Amino acid sequence: MTLEWEQVIVDATDPVALGRWWAEALGWVVVSDAPDEYEIRPAPDRKPGLLFVPVPEGKTVKNRLHLDFRPADHRAEVHRLLSLGARYADIGQGEQTWATLWDPEGNEFCVLSDRVSDT
Known part of the structure; x- marks a missing residue:
């Protein structure tokens, strides 16, 4: 296989707060805590992770x-x-x-x- 699953991107109005919530919920570790890219993973070297990125609008419809x-x-x-x-x-x-x-x-x-x- 030539593809490796790196992460799932999650749009957020507050990436840091949402990333912290998911880190607590999953018991994962923070690998990047920048305000514009907050990433968590099961372990520092384990993938895939969740990457929370800022968007100006809130969620309005059911997730696809x-x-x-x-x-x-x-x-x-x-x-x-x-x-x-x-x-x-x-x-x-x-x-x-x-x-x-x-x-x-x-x-x-x-x-x-x-x-x-x-x-």
Whole structure:
């Protein structure tokens, strides 16, 4: 393969604040904390990362791309993310086994049902 997935770019009205929120939510490290390019990764040398860049306008419509996360404990993880400032999102999905949430700037992401243990 000739392509390596480097990062996902996230438009933000406040890249530093949103990047810090996601770093806390994911337990990732900050690799660049410049106001115009705030990047986090799972570890300093591990990819892909999330790169938060400034845009003048706020989010107005549903994302065309969003992140899904598979936790060990769905209920505990949703509670933790809500306590960090996430909000429930109703985007017309109805009753599901996952939770759709918004980050502080209104970007949708999903917390899926519990991971199945290999043991």
